[in-house]
Amino acid sequence: MRIASGSLAGCLVLVAGCSRVDLESERDAILATDRPWQEAIAAKDVDRAVSFWADDAVVMPPSQPSIVGKPAIRRFVSESFRIPGFGIRWETTAVNVSPQGGMAYAFAKTTTTLTGPDGKSMSLPAKSVTVWRKGADGTWKCVVDAWSDDAPPPPKL
Secondary structure, three states, X not given: OOOOXXXXXXXXXXXXXXXXXXXXXXXXHHHOOHHHHHHHHHOOOHHHHHOOEEEEEEEEOOXXXXXXXXXXXXXXXXXXXXXOOXXXXXXEEEEEEOOOOOEEEEEEEEEEEEEOOOOOEEEEEEEEEEEEEEOOOOOXXXXXXXXXXXXXXXXXX
16 A cells, blocks of 8 residues: 555654643653752742743732843842842642643742841742743743732731
């Protein structure tokens, strides 16, 4: 049996399109960024902290303009590290990877700490969402990082 070259090319494209992405492995790869990213922040290592964002990333802090691109993100991170008592920790609660395995989004609970006006440490709980893109080299980079502060607890009656 002879197959026309156009049909063969079509079959190859169809077979390549049917390759399966290991979504659990991709999810685990994104979750694996949590610890080293938090360690970089705890060490106040600007270069390492910024390396987790893509070059074209957008950071969307609450009540502030969006921060676009790595140079602006680097300034934002540097300024944050100068805040007395600054720190941030998060717990990723869900990661959803696209069926093709090239994009994902994640939800997290975060806590930012800093020194308050009274000199005491204060904690600011928040929620966040990050959007991730897998690069040609197989690494995941954050392309959108947005969060909002949790509402303060209601007053006790």
